[in-house]
Every structure is written in C-alpha cells, then in structure tokens.
Amino acid sequence: MKKVFLGIGALFILFVAGLVVLMTVDFNRLNKDTYYVHITADGEVEEYKADSGQIYQTYWYELPAFNKNGEEKTFKFSAQKNLRQDAYLKLYVKKETEVTSYDEVKFHELPAKVQDQMK
Template identity: 30%
Template structure:
C-alpha cells in the first residue's frame, strides 16, 4: 500500500512539473483575437520593440483596438492571433495563415487595417 501511494505521488508530481513546463500561461484561459498587421506608417519603435496598433476581431466578430509589441518587424498584411487577458492586455501573439482564421470572423483588408 505504501509503495502504491508513493508511486501515485511521484506520478502526480511529474505530471504537474511537465504541465508547468509545457503549458504557456500567457495563452492559458486567454481570449483570442485576430488582426491583420496595418501598413508600415502605423508602426512605432520603442527601444528594440516595434509597437503596433490594430483592430482585432474576436468571438461573435467583437471588434476592439489593440496596441501590442513585437521584437521583430511584421509585414503589413500579415495575420496574427492575439492572446488577450483582462480585456486589452495582449500576453502573446503568433503569426498564422489567413485560412486559419475562423470563418465567422471577417478581417479588414490590409490597406484598411489601421485604426
């Protein structure tokens, strides 16, 4: 009985550690919004980061303006998935293909993506 309890405890601890390492807490329980990177005129630079302001669309085509940073310059027209917590705090982003945007969300064309 003691060996079984010890085995279950070690298994639970390993599962917790593996989950902590693998799961990205910036994306966990975050709302997802989709944006098209606006034209180059709307980009500013703060230190080594590029700062973008763009319109994002979430569930139910909910529209919201976001300001987010990237350590690399994004090409105008690129499509991004933003992970958002606390309504406007962009915690993570990833570049995706336009075909990966849910069909019910209609992004603005690249030239109209500036807020």
C-alpha cells in the same frame, strides 16, 4: 514498508505529471479571449539599454482587431521583432485589453465574420 514505497511512488508520479503540465501548457493562451488583427505597417520602435550595455528593441503596434463575431476593438501590443507586413495574427487577450501572446495565422484560418471585416 510496502505502504511507504507506494506513497513515495505516488508522490513521484504526481511530481512528474506536474512537471509535464508546466512544460506543455502555455498559460499565456489558456482561457483567453481571441481577436484577429492584420499587420499593415511597421511597429513603432522603442529602444532601451540593459545594464550590460546591450541595446534591445521593442516594436509597438496599435491596431483594430476583431473577435470571432466580427466585433471590433483596438489593442496596443508589443513584439520583440518587427512583424511581417500583411501578416494575420491571432491575439490572446486577458482582462479585455492585455495582449498576452499571439500566433501568426493564414487568412483562410480566420473565422468567416473576421474575413468579411478584413477584406
């Protein structure tokens, strides 16, 4: 009987640990390449209507971005809001072209080679 309770306890602990990992790890950023981009213009607006009649907007950007070595690549990505002018973003990229997520960063947080490219 003691072994059954230990087994159930171990499974419960594994289940809780799994839930904690799923809640705290952002898989859109995990093991992705990072590039940095400077927002210089408003995004191109795309509107679509949901079945409920509500209108949604997506803002599309196509901008040059730089990796930590200063190598340039152009990416097309979307946002649910119009991004702030003169903002610097850290893009998370998979499969060399698909932007999965982004974070706003400050200029001094950019790698030195990226700062040189964006001046």
